[in-house]
Amino acid sequence: MSAHSRPRGLVPHLPFAWPALMLGCFFLVPFAIMVVVSFFHRPESGVGTYEVGFEFTHYLRFFSPLFARHILITIEFAAVAALLSVLVGFPFTYFLSRFRRRPQVLALVFILCVLSLSEVIVAYSWSVLLSRSAGISNFFVWLGLLAKPASWTPGYGAVLFGLTYFNLPFAVLIMYPQCTRLDTEITEAARTLGASPLRTFFTVVVPMLWPTIMTAAIVLFVFTMGAFVTPQWLGRPQHWMFAILISDQALTRGNLPFASALSMFFMAITLALVALTVRLGRRKIER
C-alpha cells in the first residue's frame, strides 16, 4: 500500500459515503436552511413561522443602538475572558507539561472533569459561590475582611469570573500539545548559560510558544462569544450576550428569520476570526 494511492471504483469509496451523507444532511443542510430563511419574510402574527420571500429587513435591524450595545458587550466579555484565561492558563499548562507522568495524568483528568461540566452547572456553582447565604463572602467575614456577607451576583464581575472559569480548562487543553513539544534541552541551555528561571520563562518559553498563546486566545475568544447560560444567570440584562439574543428571538419570540440573520452575522465574525487563527498557525509552521 502506498500512502498516497487514489481510491478507484465504487468499493473503496464506501467508507466515505456514510460520513458524507450524515454530515451533509444533518450539518450542512441546516446551515443552508438558515442562510435561506434569513432572507424570508416573517408574517405579523406567526410564531415560529416564515413565508418565502427575499428581503433584507432582518439584516437592516442590526443598525440599532440596542443590538450595537449587545454586540459590544459580547465582544468585550469574550476578549477580557479570553485574555484572563490565557494569562492564568499558559503558565499553568507549561508547568503541567513539565510534570512527571503520573501527576501529569492526574492533573489532566482533573482538567477534563472541569472541562466537561455543563455551562449550566458552572454558572450555578458560581451563583452559589457568590451568593450571600452560601458564598465565599462568608469566608471573608470569618477572616475579618468583610463586615457582613454580601451577594456578588448578578453583576459584571460575576459574569467575567464565570466565563474565565469556564474557559480555563479549554485554554489548558488547547495549549497543552505545543507545550509538551517544547524541548527541555532548550530551557536547560538557557539555565546553563545563567538565566534565572523567571528570565528563561519570559525570554525563551513565552517567545517560542507565542503563536500557540495567540491561537489559544483567538479560539477562546470565539468560544466565549457563544456563552449563553453564564451571562444570563450571573449577569443583568445589560450583560446579555449575543447567543441569548438569538435564542430569545428564535424560541421566545418565534422570529426564525431574524434569529437566522443574527446567526449569519455572528458566524461571519466567527469565521473571520477562525481564518485569522489559521493564518497564525501557518506562520508558526514557517518558523
Next chain:
Amino acid sequence: MIPRVARNVFCWLVVLSLSLPLFIVAGVSLNQKKLMFFPPRGLSMRWYEEIFTKSAWLDSLLASLGIAALAGVLALSIALPAAYFLWRYRVFYAKLLFSIGLMPFALPPVITALGMLMLWVPLGLAASVHGLALAHGIFLVTLPLVMISLGLESIDREIVEAAETMGASPSRTFSTVILPMVVPYMFAGYAFVFVISMNEFIISFFIGQFSLATLPVKIFSQLRSGYTPTIASVSVLFILLAVVVFSLVARFGDLPRLLGAWTPKER
C-alpha cells in the same frame, strides 16, 4: 529552590480555585432543609434520593443517558470511516470531509442549534430521544474524529504493507490489523462524546424545547421556577460521572497522547 516552590504554589492555587465552586456545590447538596447554605445545616442524602425517586428527575436522567449512549455510537460510526478514508487516501474530498467534521467546534454552538432546530422540526425529530441523539452525534463528531486520526497516525504503515503483501484483502487488513490498533482511541472518543453529550446544554435546549428535558435543561428550568437542592445533588452526580469516565480513560489509555502530547523521550 524558590522558583520551584512558587511554581508549585501557583499550580495548586489554580487547581484549588477550579475546584472551589464544586466543593461548595457538594456541600450545599447535603443541606437538610430546602435551603442553600454553606456549610450545610444538618446532613442529609435526601436530595440524592430525589433524583432517583422523583419521576421528573429520573425521566431526565434516563433520557440523558439514552441520548449520550446513542450519540456516542453515531459519532463513532461517522468518525471511524471518515478518519480511515483520509488516512488511507489523501484525496482532497477526504480532507474536505474531515474539515466539515471539525466545524461544529469552530462555531458558536447556538448557530448549530438554530440550524438544526429548523431542520429537525419539519422532519419530526425535535423533542425525541433519537432526534437529540442524532443532533449530539453530529455536533460532537469532532472528538472521535480527531482521536481516531491520532490513533491511525500512530500505526506503522509497514505493518499494513506486510499484511497486504501476505495476501490479505483491504477489508481483512482493516479488521485484523488496523481496527485492533484503533480500538483504544475509539473507546476514548466514545467516552468523551458520552460525557460531553450528558453535559451539553444549548442544542438540547433548542431541540428538546422543554418537552424533552435532558438533565442540564431540567436544571436550567428548575432554577427558573424555584431553587431546590436537587440541582446541587445532580451537579455532584455529573462531577462523579466525569471523574469515573476520565479516570477509566486514563487507566486504560494513554491520556497525554490522546490530548495531543508528543514526547520525544520518557521523562
